[in-house]
Amino acid sequence: MRVSDFDFHLPQENIALRPAEPRDSAKLLLVDPSQAGRFSNHIVRDLPLLLREGDALVFNDTKVIPARLDGMRRRPGGAGASIEAMLHQRIGPERWKAFARPGKRLAVGDTIAFGDALSAEVEAKGEGGEVTLRFGLAGPQLDIAIATVGHIPLPPYIASKRADDQRDRQDYQTVYARADGAVAAPTAGLHFTPELLQRLDAAGISRHFVTLHVGAGTFLPVKGEEIAEHKMHAEFGVITGETAAAFNETRARGGRLIAVGTTSLRLLESAADEDGIIQPFADETAIFITPGYRFRTADALMTNFHLPRSTLMMLVSAFAGYEVMQAAYAYAIAQGYRFYSYGDSSLLWRAPC
Template sequence: MRVSDFDFHLPPENIALRPAEPRDRARLLEVDPAGNTLADRIVSDLPTLLRPGDMLVFNDTKVIPARLDGLRRRPGGAGAAIEAMLHQRLGPAQWKAFARPGKRLAVGDTIEFGENLSADVEEKGEGGEVTLRFSLKGAALDIAIAMVGHIPLPPYIASKRADDARDREDYQTIYAKADGAVAAPTAGLHFTPDLFARLDAAGIARHFVTLHVGAGTFLPVKGEDLSEHRMHAEFGIVTAETAQALNAGRARGGRIIAVGTTSLRLLESAAAPDGTLEPFADETSIFITPGYRFRTADALMTNFHLPRSTLMMLVSAFAGYDTMKAAYAHAIADGYRFYSYGDASLLWRAPC
């Protein structure tokens, strides 16, 4: 298949700039490939759509204020404004980042991000990627980044408004605990304490994995040939306890519902060929496209994704290409809100 096969036109008014209030009042499009049906619901309906013994799998990564605005300082040269989007921690004082404009930077340059924080450019890669060594390290660096950094809103929001204090709460799941993401696992943004309580009462279990979502999630797919695209690696953890609980739940007839594409990609990375989940603590760069045979999740809850994106390819692989074309056409026509702060879908896996 070609990248253009995953293109579609989205009217600007369908792009959500703020989340629904309360979060679980967002719309939910249930997509059943087996029955070839679409059903308009809301997220708070979820306990009635699942059954006792089912297992929701959430990504508990926590978004850090990873967008830094700085000024390049070079001996004998003029300063230049630089934006650095941190995306992978390499050590106590080192981060990989996407710099914009990257062409203004050279190895050895210093970027000042505030009165008490600076970084030297140690390496330059492709696409504006740089390796930065900061003047602080460890917890001191984390505190400084939290003070001067901005919540890294996706480009389709950031181009329309600046981030503000609300985003520090809105762009974070209520169960986030593991610092390291520079993009939110957005399907999880819909969950509230009340919804968790009703899921508990319905006998639906919750399990947590960790995948630190990188800025690479915003990068477009270059070229037309899917086989030429390479995903940026992201670090993920599935504990032995979680793997054992999910395997036992499936043995009892429970279904796995991945909350978000990040949870699903991590589960697939941790699965043995027979679908048994194993402990995992490593980087994954899994790229899922139509034709992929899923081994873990029975359903996927996810938001509506960008055209021509790797996530659009993943959902097409999961529920079927034609099914997702019809689902997105319905969502656009019916005024669903798209992307990170938008509405959600509940996709049942297409029959093999």
Template structure:
């Protein structure tokens, strides 16, 4: 499909620079089949789902993966993308033309790395010097890797260390938050339990590739970046039991959805999974594992807007986004939510 089919106009003032407070006070657009759109809030979620439904969350934890350093006189920015080894990470570099293989980059706070080879995606391998765990180095020298559309409008600050982390965050490794789950609070979870709505967690370490623009003109020519995910056998069994008993699996975020679909076989049975996935979901895809999606509002021409269009229909999602823009919904990572029920 042509990429320009997924374009739309978004006023810049619709981009949220801070999350709603409290988190579950964010607005939520209900897109329920072909029924009229409903303007709700995240707090309404227990009344919008059915007893026996299960919300599936991503428990990845965002690491402070953004570094600023110097290679000689050249200023270099690095966003870690994927762990390759104990002290080795792939990174997207800003001002990468000034870095050659073997160069030493000083990120301050006694954190240095040697630049390695560049791969076909433009990522550079960084070998961190010393014997401290890289996670400790990042806590000392790194910043939270806010999306470019926020970071270009204001500096990252201490608030972002908590704002850009979900209440489910346990497994270190993401360089972008699974932002749909930023709306959840312990109080909301308690109300969901009381309404008979369950929850499960899986792990998909979100990579910086999620923010890269689609440069191809056609979806057939776009190549997704790999991200590592895991669903253990016990979790897979419980998820399959939910659907077998008539409950629905509602993915909280496109990351949870992509991992569930990667792990499901042709018959819709979710298998244990511990591997990388490059799954690219566009209109025409047959969903196997999920029955709905809670997600924020995504960028024009992004792979994530393609995914929601595959779930609900391209025309339907253009109409939903036009409604959201007209009604003043806040967009992107710190923005409002939507509940999509095909």
């Protein structure tokens, strides 16, 4: 298949710039490839009614950091230049990989000043504007400085229409976020409220937490037309031994695993062996899921509506079926569903093998 097979037209009015209030009032499209009707309309707070006792939800508890830094290049004997650095992977106490814009203005050895209290040296340059930055601070001191001067890294389709604000620091974070390290939110989880979590508990639906630090590379456009040529950026993930055992026990007794978000699903698939047994995991993953992939873990996927021509559109097409998702997206657009990070949700059941 080609990248153009995953293209579609989305009217601007379907792009959400703010989340629903309250969070669990967002619409939810149920997609069941095994049913003739396939689609039904709900809201997120209906979730306990759409699942059954003994099912298990898999949440990604990564926490978004204010990873967009606005700076000025400082070069001896040279003119200054405005630089935006989007941090995407920490590789040491004082070192981060970042995407710099415009990257062509930077050379190895340049210094970027992010205000008066934080600066970094360009240690290396890669492809597509990627740079390695060595900061003048390290560890917790660097974390505090980034939190002070950084901006919430809103996706381009929001950032191009409005600036981030204090409200985004809460809106662009799940209520169960715990582990600092993501530069993009696991957006399927943004719909959950403490009240909804309590109702899921009362319905006998267990919840478990994994960690995948979402990197900005997840949302990079797929260049070219051949899917096989695209390279995913690695992201670090963790599934503990106790959590892996809970997943396997759930499935052994007939319970179903529902991945909340594509990040949770990608991590589950990265940790599963050929027999579908989920193993403890603490490593990087660059798994790229496209139609034809054989899923071994989740029975359902709760996820937002994704960008055309994106790796995430390819993933959901692999999970529920290409033709099913083409029809589902056309239906969602016609029904006025709100798309992307702050948009509405869907619950996809896995296509029959």
